[in-house]
Amino acid sequence: MNEEQNRRLTQVGRGTPMGEVLRRHWMPIAGASELDENPIKPLRLMGEDLVLYRDLSGNHGLVERACAHRRADLSYGFVEADGIRCSYHGWAFNASGKCVSRPYEDTVNPDITKRGRICIQGYPVKEKAGLLWAYLGPAPAPELPDWEPFSFENGFVQIVVSDVPCNWLQCQENSIDPVHFEWMHNNWSTRLSGQTGPYSAEHKEVAFEEFDHGLVYKRIRGEATKADAMWTVGRVCLWPNAFFLGDHFEYRVPIDDENTLSISWIFTRLPQEVESYSQPSVPTWRSPVKDDATGRWVTSHVINQDMVAWVGQGVIADRTKETLGLSDRGIVMLRRRFEQDIAAVERGEDPKGVIRDPAKNVRVQLPIAEREFLLRGLPRQVLLAHPIWRQHYEGFRFAYGAARVGPPGFPGGGRPMNTLSTIQKACVARLRRIDVCALSDALDKLGRAGAVTGIPQRSGQGRIAGVAVTMKVGPGQPPPGEPRHLGCTAIELSGPDQVIVVEQRSGVEAGCWGGLLTLGAKVRGVEGVIADGPLRDVDEAIAYGFPIFSRSLTCLTARSRVVELGTQLPVALGNVSVQPGDYVVADRSGVVVIAAASIEEVLDTAEAIARREGGMAKALQGGTPISQVMNRDYEQMLENKR
Known part of the structure; x- marks a missing residue:
């Protein structure tokens, strides 16, 4: 190969031979979860400086990094309902790169036609398989x-x-x-x-x-x-x-x-024993390529070894x-x-x-x-005995830097980096300010199921709210492989702003939660436990001050009676299904389950109801007769209007 041929295949800028070939394909550019903490991410792709973002409507955009006004850096801007706004003078652009707002100019000279001619480069973005993909080529994509x-x-x-x-x-x-x-x-x-x-x-x-x-x-x-x-x-x-x-x-x-x-x-x-596992989100993490202590390339993992060869050329x-x-x-x-x-x-x-x-x-x-294996799987004990596949469960072999990343509940695995996003944490914070009755009313107003009764608070004080980590318990044989006490996986998967939800409705009188599990969850910072089944060691839970809600109490151990049937799979509280990643709230009035896809709508509705009830309380305190307050406002509380 001569120098000219080498340049043709290696140069990727716009207008270069290989750059134009690559621009005819969709490219993965980030994990969707990378935008959970910060909805704006600066990127450089094929020689172009760009900004990837997720706007307030949940839509993604990829636009030129420099604002069309005076070339300020849009990666320091902020997202709006439809696009991204420059923090310098407030100019805003939608996902196509079209300027949709120039605050000062729009005020003093609202010439929409002129604004419509202003644009920066914008590229289409799609989400698939937890990845964000961009197309940088000519239309049609x-x-x-x-x-x-x-x-x-x-x-x-x-x-x-x-x-x-x-x-x-x-x-x-x-x-x-x-x-x-x-x-x-x-x-x-x-x-x-x-x-x-x-x-x-x-x-x-x-x-x-x-x-x-x-x-x-x-x-x-x-x-x-x-x-x-x-x-x-x-x-x-x-x-x-x-x-x-x-x-x-x-x-x-x-x-x-x-x-x-x-x-x-x-x-x-x-393994086949946990085939009902449902992954609520796809984590993204960065793998270092260099050892900070030595300045040398990392050589311990498969992809890192490849990189040593690549950069060595x-x-x-x-x-x-x-x-x-x-x-x-x-x-x-x-x-x-x-x-x-x-x-x-x-x-x-x-x-x-x-x-x-x-x-x-x-x-x-x-x-x-x-x-065949990837579609149908293998029993756990067969996997652990396999010379190749067992390596995937004993540790993460592909890339350096994984902190106990692996399938939850499997030997060698651990907490699969399921820390909550900023949006999830914000929703939990809002839920903590709303009582279960207002949330139940909001679900009624929206025509949604979710309210559960008959699971009273047994220990701890006050309301709990969080994202659900689920566990199912019932009669059966313990799974083959390394012995593991029920509840350990759920605890290791959980932390602040998360609630462990347990189903044990087998009819077997045996505890599905106990004293040491309570202490383990408390140490992890878990918000609380909601169990549709018997709680054991309630006095210990009271002494720890840890919030637990359970259907009943028992002194009978789980040993030889029930086993953990799975973690992070759909479970039930009463007649309500709980998916991993749903939101749960419990107080002395009851329990409410809110589907993750509905959380914003339910929160908005419940907050409106709570504000109306607050106004009614103020009216009563101000001397308005209760019959007038209740007749005027209460009967309209659940009408489909705000």
């Missing part, structure tokens, strides 16, 4: 690929993000390089552990093929035969800038010519000095195919991998060697 794994069930998904200081192409070439697994991930890991062997099985044969959505590499190692899935199915170099390995995608998104945004979408299949690899070998046939195929894409775009055609037909964009299948 193609379909955003609906890859089959994005619809996988019974698993835990997380998104891992890193900034890599090198060009995108050397990252993507790694996706069609099978032999590096033997040396970088197997043999080097052996040496990093202080051992000199044994080394892993050698590659005996490799092959490369092209299909609609990229390239596939196949390999035979050691004693394997051509009946092995790594030969019959292989691994996918997903077009144009991703690596797909069945349970995860690794995207290499160009920041500019010299930096790459690594975004990994990772699915961990849960230089900021932009000098391919004029390469010496390619037989195992690099896939690299040659990839480069030639990109040249064909460049030519296609220059002719006005779509490059490889673009999907235009919506009918062909439904759960699009890709080659998956482990399809």
Whole structure:
């Protein structure tokens, strides 16, 4: 490859050959959860300085970072109901980049036609599979690929993000390089552990093929035969800038010519015993690429090891000095195919991998060697005995920096970074100011179920409110694998602004919550427990001052009577279903469950009711006869108006 060819494939700015090819594809640019704490995020993509945001209506936008007025930084602006507003002089822009407000100019010279001609660059954004995707190319945009794994069930998904200081192409070439697994991930890991062997099985044969959505590499190692899935199915170099390995995608998104945004979408299949698990949100976390103590690249995890190879080739690899070998046939195929894409775009055609037909964009299948396992799962004890899959539960092997991230309730896992968003915390704070009766009235007004009676407060003082972490208890055999006392997983998943909700309605007289669990929850900062079932050790709960609401009391232990049937799955309080992530409030009047999707509407309605009741109380204190106050206001309290 000569210098000109290298430039053609590595430069990503607007108007460059490869930059125009990449702009014909949707690119993942962030985890949706990244905007939970701060709804504005500055980004640099393909050489452009941009701002990603979520407005007050919940819609996403990606616009030029510089305001059209005097080029102030919009990443220091603030979101409105429809777009983002500059903090310097208040100019506002919608998701298309059109100026929708110039406060001073609109006041003194309200020329809407002139304002309508002012715009900054804006790009479409879509949310899928917990990721935010952007399209930076010409209209009309193609379909955003609906890859089959994005619809996988019974698993835990997380998104891992890193900034890599090198060009995108050397990252993507790694996706069609099978032999590096033997040396970088197997043999080097052996040496990093202080051992000199044994080394892993050698590659005996490799092959490369092209299909609609990229390239596939196949390999035979050691004693394997051509009946092995790594030969019959292989691994996918997903077009144009991703690596797909069945349970995860690794995207290499160009920041500019010299930096790459690594975004990994990772699915961990849960054991069959917890197939009712429902994940309320997809966490996003950043994986460091350097060790702060030494200044050296992190080498302990799979993707970090890849990064060592990428950055070691230089900021932009000098391919004029390469010496390619037989195992690099896939690299040659990839480069030639990109040249064909460049030519296609220059002719006005779509490059490889673009999907235009919506009918062909439904759960699009890709080659998956482990399809049966990912779809149907395995029993817990089989997973723990498997030489490969058990590694996914003993620790997070893909990227450095995970703090006990893993499927909840599984050995080696822990709290899957389910800290609450700013919006959730704000909703809980509002709920604490409203009594259960007003919330019940709001649900009545909106025609929603959610009020539960017959679960009185047994310990603690005052109202509790929080986001639900759920647990189901009943008769059965304890799950195979490492013994784990019921309630431990729910406690480890919980913290401030969260309430543990327990269902134990089996008819078996046995405690579903007890004294040590109470202390454990109190130490974690959990708001309280609501149990549709028997509470044990109530005196201990009273002594701890920890709020617990339960259907009944008992002295009988759970041992040999009931077991934990699952955590973070739908449960019931009375006749009301509770999903993980719903909101629950309890006081001495009763319990209310509010679906997460309805929280804002219910809060607004309940607050309006509380304000009206407050006005009525003031009227009574001011001397207005009670019959007049009640006849005039109370009977209209639940009318569908505010």
